[in-house]
Amino acid sequence: MALAQTNTSMPLSASVTPDDWARLERRGALNRAGFLSAIIIFLTIVSVPVLLPYLWLLVKSLTSSDSEVSRLVLWRSTAIAAVAYLGAIALAFLADRLRKPALSWAALGVVVVILVAIFLAPYLTFDNYRFLWNRDIEGTGTTRMDLMPSIWAALGSSLAFAIAQTLIVTIVATPAAYALSRFAFAGRENFLRGLLLLHAFPALALTVAIFIQLHYMGLLNSLTGVVLVMSALELPFAIFVLKGFFDNVPWDIEMSAVTDGATRSQAFRMVVLPQVRGGLIAVATFTFLRGWEEYVFVQTLLIDKSQMTMSLYLFFVAQDNMGADYGMIAAVGIVYLLPVLILYTFTQKYITQMSFGGIKG
Amino acid sequence: MAKITLDNVTKNWGETQVLKPMNLAIENGEFVAILGPSGCGKSTTLFLLAGLYAPSAGEIAFDGHNVNRIDARDRNVGIVFQSYALYPNLTVRENIAFPLRFKTMGKEEVVRRVEEAANLVQISALLDRRPSQLSGGQQQRVALARALVKEPNILLLDEPLSNLDATLRITMRAELKSIQRRLGFTTLIVTHDQIEAITMADRIICMNNGEIAQIGTPDDLYRCPNNLFVAGFIGTPPMNLLKGEADGRCLQIANASFDLDAECAGAVTFGLRPEDIALVSPEAAQLQGEVVTVEPMGREVFYTIDTPAGLIHALEYGEAVRHAPGAKVGISCKSDLTLVFDACGNRIADLHADFSNHAEVSARVLEPAN
Ligand SMILES: Nc1ncnc2c1ncn2[C@@H]1O[C@H](COP(=O)(O)OP(=O)(O)OP(=O)(O)O)[C@@H](O)[C@H]1O
Numbered sequence: 001m002a003l004a005q006t007n008t009s010m011p012l013s014a015s016v017t018p019d020d021w022a023r024l025e026r027r028g029a030l031n032r033a034g035f036l037s038a039i040i041i042f043l044t045i046v047s048v049p050v051l052l053p054y055l056w057l058l059v060k061s062l063t064s065s066d067s068e069v070s071r072l073v074l075w076r077s078t079a080i081a082a083v084a085y086l087g088a089i090a091l092a093f094l095a096d097r098l099r100k101p102a103l104s105w106a107a108l109g110v111v112v113v114i115l116v117a118i119f120l121a122p123y124l125t126f127d128n129y130r131f132l133w134n135r136d137i138e139g140t141g142t143t144r145m146d147l148m149p150s151i152w153a154a155l156g157s158s159l160a161f162a163i164a165q166t167l168i169v170t171i172v173a174t175p176a177a178y179a180l181s182r183f184a185f186a187g188r189e190n191f192l193r194g195l196l197l198l199h200a201f202p203a204l205a206l207t208v209a210i211f212i213q214l215h216y217m218g219l220l221n222s223l224t225g226v227v228l229v230m231s232a233l234e235l236p237f238a239i240f241v242l243k244g245f246f247d248n249v250p251w252d253i254e255m256s257a258v259t260d261g262a263t264r265s266q267a268f269r270m271v272v273l274p275q276v277r278g279g280l281i282a283v284a285t286f287t288f289l290r291g292w293e294e295y296v297f298v299q300t301l302l303i304d305k306s307q308m309t310m311s312l313y314l315f316f317v318a319q320d321n322m323g324a325d326y327g328m329i330a331a332v333g334i335v336y337l338l339p340v341l342i343l344y345t346f347t348q349k350y351i352t353q354m355s356f357g358g359i360k361g
Numbered sequence: 362m363a364k365i366t367l368d369n370v371t372k373n374w375g376e377t378q379v380l381k382p383m384n385l386a387i388e389n390g391e392f393v394a395i396l397g398p399s400g401c402g403k404s405t406t407l408f409l410l411a412g413l414y415a416p417s418a419g420e421i422a423f424d425g426h427n428v429n430r431i432d433a434r435d436r437n438v439g440i441v442f443q444s445y446a447l448y449p450n451l452t453v454r455e456n457i458a459f460p461l462r463f464k465t466m467g468k469e470e471v472v473r474r475v476e477e478a479a480n481l482v483q484i485s486a487l488l489d490r491r492p493s494q495l496s497g498g499q500q501q502r503v504a505l506a507r508a509l510v511k512e513p514n515i516l517l518l519d520e521p522l523s524n525l526d527a528t529l530r531i532t533m534r535a536e537l538k539s540i541q542r543r544l545g546f547t548t549l550i551v552t553h554d555q556i557e558a559i560t561m562a563d564r565i566i567c568m569n570n571g572e573i574a575q576i577g578t579p580d581d582l583y584r585c586p587n588n589l590f591v592a593g594f595i596g597t598p599p600m601n602l603l604k605g606e607a608d609g610r611c612l613q614i615a616n617a618s619f620d621l622d623a624e625c626a627g628a629v630t631f632g633l634r635p636e637d638i639a640l641v642s643p644e645a646a647q648l649q650g651e652v653v654t655v656e657p658m659g660r661e662v663f664y665t666i667d668t669p670a671g672l673i674h675a676l677e678y679g680e681a682v683r684h685a686p687g688a689k690v691g692i693s694c695k696s697d698l699t700l701v702f703d704a705c706g707n708r709i710a711d712l713h714a715d716f717s718n719h720a721e722v723s724a725r726v727l728e729p730a731n
Pocket residue numbers: 374379397398399400401402403404405406443
């Protein structure tokens with residue numbers, strides 16, 4: 001009794017009047033709304049510094065380098081983005097009350113497009129992207145042909161570099177990870193520990209040694225050399241992650257294939273490999289991205305810069321002695337980003353699986 | 362369609378011997394069940410036969426040919442794994458057809474065989490699904506179809522019915538048995554379920570701790586268990602095992618003494634099946650006790666009785682509860698098949714204790730309490 005009396009907030013005491021129920025209902029609704037808005041505000045605050053640079057990069061790459069115009073456009077674009085964002089949140093809230101949500105979304109889209117057309121479009125230019133079709137980026141009439149390669153060549157080498165690295169790493173890591181996962185051999189534990197250590201090791205510390213090694217191998221100044229170095233550095237992690245995926249393929253399934261008449265390698269190809277497909281794609285994507293973004297080793301090991309990757313190209317554009325052209329740097333940045341975006345849209349499904357397969361190790 | 366012989370086959374994992382030297386002969390076309398507690402080496406035995414494990418010592422022979430060095434893929438053994446081991450990346454149809462990929466066989470032949478196997482286990486409607494879209498029981502049946510489709514010489518089943526519901530299990534049991542009869546392959550089935558073993562198998566191998574405790578027909582194992590393990594393992598509810606002391610022709614259990622039909626001495630264990638016990642009036646029996654619990658189970662009533670020799674379980678047929686908790690009863694025996702085990706747990710052959718040594722006992726079985 002005493003307990004029930006002191007505990008005033010006890011909601012379901014014996015005598016609940018209809019009024020009380022209404023009050024409780026209101027309180028519940030209020031709590032839910034408060035919780036939701038707190039989450040939304042928190043997420044918004046956290047994401048703004050992360051996402052704003054991307055918006056600004058895009059906008060910057062599309063405006064002329066005049067600082068007045070540039071500042072104006074930056075703030076206007078931010079304001080439009082804010083309008084779009086708030087509109088989207090409002091629509092999401094009202095979604096179940098609207099009769100035609102799709103129509104409302106379309107309306108919001110149209111509003112944003114109109115805002116962009118009115119406030120931004122007059123200032124936008126593709127001029128910063130002139131490096132795509134014109135190697136005379138200074139507009140001086142004298143091409144720095146000997147120094148400045150075409151962006152397409154840089155894109156090509158970056159692509160070749162990243163793809164070669166991806167192929168080498170996946171082709172070597174797959175059997176290695178399979179063996180580590182399936183076969184009990186002497187030193188297996190130490191091998192695994194070594195892999196982790198290698199991965200933890202700061203690769204930059206090795207630069208000098210690698211430089212000397214490549215020099216003796218005659219691979220200095222060649223993209224092949226850098227590919228080999230990068231592959232070696234990426235392998236431990238790839239093997240480790242893939243081993244986790246192989247560990248998740250039940251032993252029974254492989255054995256079942258063997259009793260069904262498959263050889264060990266047929267069982268691997270027909271039954272095991274399809275099940276680690278997601279892992280392979282995830283590892284390949286990460287390796288590709290590591291190669292795509294690599295700067296330090298490319299910078300160090302390609303001394304005379306006769307072959308240029310995108311990271312070097314970006315650096316090159318930024319280092320103009322005529323004063324940096326930020327619009328163009330931004331434009332190069334966008335070109336550098338695009339392939340990554342495309343790759344991610346195709347493989348993100350598998351990358352999100354990675355934490356599942358990989359961590360069990 | 363092969364005769365299997367195991368000659369002193371062992372299996373070690375590192376230092377531990379999980380399979381002690383095993384000798385076994387299974388006739389062509391025989392249906393044999395392996396029964397035993399978890400971890401006793403049942404699956405290991407199957408995998409040795411399938412060639413997935415190599416024996417650490419000894420010889421496995423099919424039809425008299427040593428197959429120790431024959432690869433698993435060439436043994437023509439069908440196996441249903443405890444985990445089904447379906448290929449998740451393939452549809453049910455492709456799963457069943459998988460073993461046929463490695464045989465030279467026309468397309469129509471493959472289709473025909475797959476449908477035949479699917480019909481056999483009644484999954485024809487599921488052929489285009491993926492294993493992940495099937496229930497446990499359906500997966501099990503797919504695994505069975507996949508094992509059957511290649512018309513194996515030997516079929517190995519690792520708890521193939523464990524995931525089915527009770528009714529389906531009974532139908533599948535009969536089905537499996539009739540498929541086996543029809544196609545005639547030698548079959549080994551691993552199971553935890555005694556009823557399954559008893560109803561399906563020609564012979565049962567009862568294993569304990571990596572050893573064969575006894576091989577025999579279901580009736581052998583039930584009626585004449587060779588040792589305490591089999592006696593306690595086979596039969597639900599389990600056999601009553603009472604500790605006693607034998608001296609000459611007399612067996613002393615707690616305060617009661619019974620006649621033995623042969624000479625014996627030392628500590629022994631006396632085994633009595635619950636259904637062989639007759640509950641009589643206290644004066645009519647040597648051993649008395651008090652009813653502790655009464656569990657009516659439909660066709661029979663299960664009593665637990667506290668006696669000086671320990672708790673004794675008794676099963677009486679008929680729906681009527683004839684003794685209430687707290688009632689004093691005497692414990693007598695309906696059959697003369699009482700078993701005596703020596704101190705090491707092995708049955709002493711041809712030695713029985715005579716429970717009904719009072720001529721009047723059978724006449725004075727208690728009438729229903731009002
Ligand atoms: N790869 C292995 N390495 C080491 N020990 C193993 C291995 N496989 C099985 N064992 C051991 O061998 C013993 C027998 O295992 P097995 O799988 O044959 O048991 P089981 O009778 O099939 O049990 P269950 O009914 O639980 O399936 C167990 O004690 C197990 O721990």
